[in-house]
Amino acid sequence: MAGTLRILHLEDDPADAELVRKALHADGITFDMTLVGSGEKFTAALNGDSNYDLILADMGIPGYDGFAALALARQRCPETPYIVVSGTIGEERAIVLLKSGATDFILKGSLGRLGQAVRRALAEAEELQNRRRAEGELRRLNAELEQRVAERTRELEAANRELQAFNYSVSHDLRAPLTIIDGFSKAVLDDCAADLPPLATEYLERVRAASQRMAQLIDSLLSFSRLGREPLKRETVDLSGIARTIEGELRYLHPERNGVSIRTADRVTAWGDRQLLRSVMDNLLGNAWKYTGKKERAEIEFGSYEAEGNTVYFVRDNGVGFSMRYADRLFTPFQRLHRTEEFGGIGIGLATVQRIISRHGGKVWVEAEEDKGATFYFTLR
CATH class of the missing domain: 3.30.565.10 (Histidine kinase-like ATPase, C-terminal domain)
Structure with missing residues (x-):
């Protein structure tokens, strides 16, 4: 805990307020306290500036319901620690306070515990803020990742369309010349074999073998490229x-x-x-x-x-x-x-x-x- 704490203190008894100040000072806590003694002033303080580090509140303010004060604080500054400092409080009421959003409660007769409670409440609030910042950052990163995935998906779909167009080109535009090469080479061998010298025959046979191997390569490449597109059955x-x-x-x-x-x-x-x-x-x-x-x-x-x-x-x-x-x-x-x-x-x-x-x-x-x-x-x- 570093720096000067800004504390809003709801307390109608100046003497009790001074005891709270002394308890905090005794625990080495540096603070700047705004003291309000009524529900109207408490509401005005929250409406004017909700940027408090800590709220201390007495439940026994005449004419003002302590639960109403808690509800207002949770509405205006839900992440600010709220510690109830009261003269008397029953166990059942304390449980209800905690369930309603109070961070802790301290009896005025046990103010020696106040400093410890304040430090713990501030540490929990900081941890909560850090967690929410991390969650916000995670949501931002997830949204960014989803956007990137969507963009990448569009790019892959476009690349797939280009690949299909290329496959069509390969299967038609490239195979046709190979078929002609192989066909005419065979025709020469069949029709003119008697007139060809042995070396020419050998060359033509090599031409045929090469064109057939190229056709096989094209067929294999096309089959390989189709493997990723057909759904599994x-x-x-x-x-x-x-x-x-x-x-x-x-x-x-x-x-x-x-x-x-x-x-x-x-x-x-x-x-x-x-x-x-x-x-x-x-x-x-x-x-x-x-x-x-x-x-x-x-x-x-x-x-x-x-x-x-x-x-x-x-x-x-x-x-x-x-x-x-x-x-x-x-x-x-x-x-x-x-x-x-x-x-x-x-x-x-x-x-x-x-x-x-x-x-x-x-x-x-x-x-x-x-x-x-x-x-x-x-x-x-």
Whole structure:
């Protein structure tokens, strides 16, 4: 408590008022007191200047109800501490006073407690003011944040519209020239093969391969960009069944790899979007199949386990693996850890997996070692 307190004192007995002054001085409190002895003067004081630090009030003013004084003070200056200083006051009346807004009450026979009560009341008032200032600042910051979020939302919606327009441009304006390049290259190869020198044939085949790869890149990019826009359609998804279906497709497409062992756990299910989770399983199992291609005894496993209240799904293989130093690059679009000549692909699969898992509120991570394989884990919410 610093500085000089401005105190409004409602007391009709000058002698009692002087006792109050002495009690405050004795406690080392510096103050400037305005003494009023009637309800009219009390009202005038509050109407003229409500900027008091403390109000002391006797409940026994002739012709003036002490509760009316309290009600007026709470109306004019609700945060100013109000201490009742009275000769006698019953317990029930004291409780009613406190419930009506009085900060404390002191009997005139116990003025030795007044200084302590004043300090406590002022400290509580300061704490209340600080809390209300903090709440006001918090409301201001929340309003500012809401405004920023609204502005950012509008910007994102505009960016989304631009992205959709770009996707349309990519799917139509860029694919058309590629189709023409690939088509005419094929026509030349088909119609003029006998007249072409071997080197020209090789060049045309490279042109066709490059245009087809570019078309595949465009398709993958468009599919990746659409992942964030479609609403999730959650249902119970049989991941074990999906894994076995993908295994059948891989074995059909690659009959020469009859030595691959794929173990799929039974009754592994998830709550999510069936189509998107099929894409996750396609990419993870497809990668496991691809990167075990140089193994004589390739092993792939799909299963799940419980950890910290969550189901953790995993796809494990004993393929070429990689160094964990490069793990942070795996989920970035078009980032690859192996050369295309070694293992085909365009580098969008794991980025797709991460985006799908994120949309389901889960996470995906990997553990791997060079020449010993990799295990991809994911969770869903």
